[in-house]
Amino acid sequence: MKAVVYDGPREVSVQDVPDARIERPTDVLVQITSTNICGSDLHMYEGRTDFETGRWFGHENLGRVIEVGDGVDKVQEGEYVVLPFNVACGHCKNCERGLTNYCLTAQPKAEWAGAAYGFADMGPWAGGQADLLRVPWGDFNCLRLGEDAEEKQSDYVMLADIFPTGYHATEMADVKPGDQTVIYGAGPVGCMAAYSAILKGASRVMVVDRHPDRLRLVEEIGAIPIDDSKVDPVEAVNEMTMGLGADNGCECVGYQAHDVEGHEHPNMTLNRLVQSVRFTGTIGVVGVYVPQDPGASDELAKQGEVAFDYGQFWFRGQTMGSGQAPVKKYNRRLRDLVAAGKATPSWIVSHELSLDEAPNAYEHFDNRDDGWTKVILHPAGAAA
Numbered sequence: 485m486k487a488v489v490y491d492g493p494r495e496v497s498v499q500d501v502p503d504a505r506i507e508r509p510t511d512v513l514v515q516i517t518s519t520n521i522c523g524s525d526l527h528m529y530e531g532r533t534d535f536e537t538g539r540w541f542g543h544e545n546l547g548r549v550i551e552v553g554d555g556v557d558k559v560q561e562g563e564y565v566v567l568p569f570n571v572a573c574g575h576c577k578n579c580e581r582g583l584t585n586y587c588l589t590a591q592p593k594a595e596w597a598g599a600a601y602g603f604a605d606m607g608p609w610a611g612g613q614a615d616l617l618r619v620p621w622g623d624f625n626c627l628r629l630g631e632d633a634e635e636k637q638s639d640y641v642m643l644a645d646i647f648p649t650g651y652h653a654t655e656m657a658d659v660k661p662g663d664q665t666v667i668y669g670a671g672p673v674g675c676m677a678a679y680s681a682i683l684k685g686a687s688r689v690m691v692v693d694r695h696p697d698r699l700r701l702v703e704e705i706g707a708i709p710i711d712d713s714k715v716d717p718v719e720a721v722n723e724m725t726m727g728l729g730a731d732n733g734c735e736c737v738g739y740q741a742h743d744v745e746g747h748e749h750p751n752m753t754l755n756r757l758v759q760s761v762r763f764t765g766t767i768g769v770v771g772v773y774v775p776q777d778p779g780a781s782d783e784l785a786k787q788g789e790v791a792f793d794y795g796q797f798w799f800r801g802q803t804m805g806s807g808q809a810p811v812k813k814y815n816r817r818l819r820d821l822v823a824a825g826k827a828t829p830s831w832i833v834s835h836e837l838s839l840d841e842a843p844n845a846y847e848h849f850d851n852r853d854d855g856w857t858k859v860i861l862h863p864a865g866a867a868a
């Protein structure tokens with residue numbers, strides 16, 4: 485089968501790799517029809533993680549089931565399924581509590597938790613930017629789709645990661661009807677956090693970024709764009725909230741947060757959030773931060789440490805949630821919103837390309853080139 489293989493920093497190629505296959509009775513084999521490139525792939529693509537060369541990416545996957553193992557009860561051949569990016573067993577202590585983002589079985593390192601397809605430090609699982617994907621614990625991990633699956637797959641594929649992740653940011657931030665919410669980052673995840681806040685009935689959603697195409701997108705759904713290359717975003721938010729700050733905020737950028745000149749400051753969005761959110765407000769951080777970042781320019785960041793303004797955070801009595809999103813906690817409900825026509829997360833998609841076009845797509849998406857807001861890849865074998 486073909487797959488998007490990582491060859492080293494900023495280099496990927498589409499290569500023949502061994503076919504994914506059923507390895508255990510509980511596996512499901514999926515022929516991928518839609519697989520997204522994610523901002524998380526870019527941390528790996530840029531060589532800013534220890535993702536091994538020769539492995540392949542792809543954790544936002546949707547496709548048709550072509551084979552099931554003998555131990556699979558529910559999922560059937562021919563069905564369309566979307567897979568949470570978290571690989572989870574369903575029976576460990578964390579999975580039982582709904583924390584599939586920190587599965588203890590799917591992560592082989594005893595002292596760690598959490599797993600994903602085609603992801604640095606998240607277990608051995610192969611990615612889905614390929615013709616075929618092996619889904620372990622298939623009954624637990626597959627979310628089955630209805631008859632509209634093929635037609636609406638550009639919406640449903642967002643259930644693998646960014647829609648539930650954006651939603652999770654608003655859950656951690658405790659966004660409620662009527663709230664004023666600020667979001668840092670208008671990438672796909674920030675867009676989905678803004679969309680989720682609006683779906684929940686926030687009265688005002690403010691989104692900070694500096695890319696005009698991304699800011700235009702959030703404006704389309706009724707959020708207020710704040711261009712931090714033109715204004716101080718903290719002042720802008722405070723002005724719009726009578727000097728009090730937003731009720732809550734979401735971090736959707738991560739450790740490669742940078743200033744408008746491109747210099748990285750991993751503490752930038754965290755500290756700006758603390759200052760843009762009111763006393764006793766709540767913050768949800770879904771942007772990725774890493775325990776070590778050898779590629780960082782300063783010593784603190786190399787150790788995975790961030791100069792966080794804890795004094796200000798404490799003084800303001802704020803609360804903060806963080807970590808990978810537990811996709812399974814939300815994907816079924818969000819699927820039903822899509823099925824009912826009440827959510828159309830594909831609104832952020834700018835490009836639908838073949839798998840062969842992945843190297844070019846990675847380059848553009850990594851540059852945050854104008855108009856490259858979200859890419860869906862369709863492997864050749866797909867019945868697109």
Ligand code: NAD
Nearest residue numbers: 523524669671672673737738741742770771772807808809
């Ligand atoms: P992206 O890189 O396309 O988007 C990030 C956006 O942040 C860009 O538009 C960039 O211009 C903007 N940005 C950079 N510095 C900024 C600053 N100082 N202030 C405001 N905006 C700034 O990526 P994405 O796909 O939207 O993902 C965003 C983050 O979410 C990444 O770190 C990704 O790894 C992470 N993520 C986490 C989860 C999870 O489960 N927690 C899931 C998916 C993605």
Ligand code: ZN
Nearest residue numbers: 522524544645
């Ligand atoms: Zn992702």
